[in-house]
Amino acid sequence: xxxxxxxxxxxxxxxxxxxxxxxxxxxxxxxxxxxxxxxxxxxxxxxxxxxxxxxxxxxxxxxxxxxxxxxxxxxxxxxxxxxxxxxxxxxxxxxxxxxxxxxxxxxxxxxxxxxxxxxxxxxxxxxxxxxxxxxxxxxxxxxxxxxxxxxxxxxxxxxxxxxxxxxxxxxxxxxxxxxxxxxxxxxxxxxxxxxxxxxxxxxxxxxxxxxxxxxxxxxxxxxxxxxxxxxxxxxxxxxxxxxxxxxxxxxxxxxxxxxxxxxxxxxxxxxxxxxxxxxxxxx
Amino acid sequence: xxxxxxxxxxxxxxxxxxxxxxxxxxxxxxxxxxxxxxxxxxxxxxxxxxxxxxxxxxxxxxxxxxxxxxxxxxxxxxxxxxxxxxxxxxxxxxxxxxxxxxxxxxxxxxxxxxxxxxxxxxxxxxxxxxxxxxxxxxxxxxxxxxxxxxxxxxxxxxxxxxxxxxxxxxxxxxxxxxxxxxxxxxxxxxxxxxxxxxxxxxxxxxxxxxxxxxxxxxxxxxxxxxxxxxxxxxxxxxxxxxxxxxxxxxxxxxxxxxxxxxxx
Numbered sequence: 001x002x003x004x005x006x007x008x009x010x011x012x013x014x015x016x017x018x019x020x021x022x023x024x025x026x027x028x029x030x031x032x033x034x035x036x037x038x039x040x041x042x043x044x045x046x047x048x049x050x051x052x053x054x055x056x057x058x059x060x061x062x063x064x065x066x067x068x069x070x071x072x073x074x075x076x077x078x079x080x081x082x083x084x085x086x087x088x089x090x091x092x093x094x095x096x097x098x099x100x101x102x103x104x105x106x107x108x109x110x111x112x113x114x115x116x117x118x119x120x121x122x123x124x125x126x127x128x129x130x131x132x133x134x135x136x137x138x139x140x141x142x143x144x145x146x147x148x149x150x151x152x153x154x155x156x157x158x159x160x161x162x163x164x165x166x167x168x169x170x171x172x173x174x175x176x177x178x179x180x181x182x183x184x185x186x187x188x189x190x191x192x193x194x195x196x197x198x199x200x201x202x203x204x205x206x207x208x209x210x211x212x213x214x215x216x217x218x219x220x221x222x223x224x225x226x227x228x229x230x231x232x233x234x235x236x237x238x239x240x241x242x243x244x245x246x247x248x249x250x251x252x253x254x255x256x257x258x259x260x261x262x263x264x265x266x267x268x269x270x271x272x273x274x275x276x277x278x279x280x281x282x283x
Numbered sequence: 284x285x286x287x288x289x290x291x292x293x294x295x296x297x298x299x300x301x302x303x304x305x306x307x308x309x310x311x312x313x314x315x316x317x318x319x320x321x322x323x324x325x326x327x328x329x330x331x332x333x334x335x336x337x338x339x340x341x342x343x344x345x346x347x348x349x350x351x352x353x354x355x356x357x358x359x360x361x362x363x364x365x366x367x368x369x370x371x372x373x374x375x376x377x378x379x380x381x382x383x384x385x386x387x388x389x390x391x392x393x394x395x396x397x398x399x400x401x402x403x404x405x406x407x408x409x410x411x412x413x414x415x416x417x418x419x420x421x422x423x424x425x426x427x428x429x430x431x432x433x434x435x436x437x438x439x440x441x442x443x444x445x446x447x448x449x450x451x452x453x454x455x456x457x458x459x460x461x462x463x464x465x466x467x468x469x470x471x472x473x474x475x476x477x478x479x480x481x482x483x484x485x486x487x488x489x490x491x492x493x494x495x496x497x498x499x500x501x502x503x504x505x506x507x508x509x510x511x512x513x514x515x516x517x518x519x520x521x522x523x524x525x526x527x528x529x530x531x532x533x534x535x536x537x538x539x540x541x542x543x544x545x546x547x
Binding site: 030 | 336337354357358361362365366369370425426429432433434436437440441443444477513516517520521522523524526527528529530531532533534537538543544547
């Protein structure tokens with residue numbers, strides 16, 4: 001009885017300690033985790049791959065350091081693909097902290113990729129910065145993208161050449177850790193295809209939009225980042241490219257952390273059933 | 284006063300000019316403290332936040348307050364520098380013609396927005412709190428007016444997507460590259476599961492009358508079970524997100540700070 005009671009009510013700090021040991025072990029000595037690319041990640045990759053040199057897309061980057069583990073890998077993999085395809089991109093955000101963080105990651109990728117000719121800010125990419133109030137921001141982008149971006153310092157920049165309407169952009173990709181994508185579903189009016197890179201916790205809510213065709217592609221959490229890195233490695237196998245980063249890096253610690261969770265749930269439930277049976281028999 | 288305000292002109296921290304620095308140097312190469320010390324401080328703050336896992340303590344509170352203060356301060360600055368200054372202040376006061384740029388006349392009608400916005404601060408007054416409802420009412424009115432279109436764009440494609448064919452026209456296995464109009468048996472089964480799930484889950488929410496009919500009762504019960512499966516999925520993906528956040532911080536401490544292994 002005492003054995004099952006102990007299992008039923010394990011001190012959470014013991015579980016945290018086991019988690020820390022497992023994760024630390026797998027960070028220092030990771031195992032190779034096999035990967036099967038999800039169809040939604042493949043769809044996102046294929047769509048971006050179909051873009052042509054000089055096309056312009058809009059990236060709304062709404063993630064900050066609080067979800068860096070998942071969003072950073074997705075974001076950097078996307079930027080790598082865009083740079084290799086020489087697709088131009090404009091960054092916006094509805095989180096005041098996000099533009100600075102996105103800029104740092106773009107600069108890191110540009111340094112690692114070293115595109116030739118170089119990616120010039122204002123010509124090949126631009127940061128339009130922070131927009132408050134997601135509803136009004138998306139509405140402004142949909143109804144008058146030129147004035148909206150011009151008002152944020154992009155007036156006269158070469159990247160704005162030919163951009164008069166949102167439909168002049170080949171895609172809108174939302175890299176987000178919040179519900180900001182909902183506003184795009186509601187207000188896009190079919191002007192541009194939408195792609196989503198989100199945290200795993202948002203997957204269940206947003207997969208139906210991929211199934212219905214409202215999203216052209218979807219990259220989910222660290223697993224999605226790993227998918228994207230795998231696809232980059234298949235498409236660009238040259239050793240000069242950095243393809244794998246945090247997506248693959250976090251897979252083996254995540255595998256063991258999830259294993260611990262599954263075992264804990266099973267042990268807790270078995271202990272509960274056994275205790276209930278014993279209590280019933282005692283009465 | 285105007286000259287003073289012009290001197291106080293904020294620099295756009297999201298623009299390339301700030302990051303390149305006034306003298307053209309790379310701002311990444313310039314840090315207040317040595318990079319190693321900066322990483323050590325970040326590691327200390329990370330450990331401070333995770334100390335909550337053991338128990339509530341003063342170190343956690345201290346680090347939490349630093350984070351909240353930094354985020355709030357930065358947000359206020361960003362709202363002024365990124366929104367109010369370029370989109371409200373500049374159009375209102377206009378701009379003198381400098382560096383070959385044409386002069387822009389000010390549109391002082393924008394000033395009318397200030398008192399409306401300031402009314403929101405009456406929320407702190409017990410006597411005149413009702414004034415704060417005016418700007419809130421304007422925002423709600425603008426938002427409500429958009430909701431018909433928003434619902435149409437978001438929900439109708441979802442409803443339309445539940446009308447799916449459930450009878451296969453080929454018995455081959457599902458092929459991602461199959462031509463349009465070909466419905467394989469596994470895909471038809473997927474569609475059937477989706478349509479059936481949609482109907483039984485919807486039947487669970489029929490609260491307008493007592494569910495006496497056996498068919499409705501069984502359907503609602505099945506719907507409830509399927510909802511539980513959905514909640515299980517949400518729980519699982521939530522845990523995935525939380526674990527990855529922890530793994531990211533653990534990687535930072537072990538590899539980037541303590542350098543216990545090579546970056547991978």
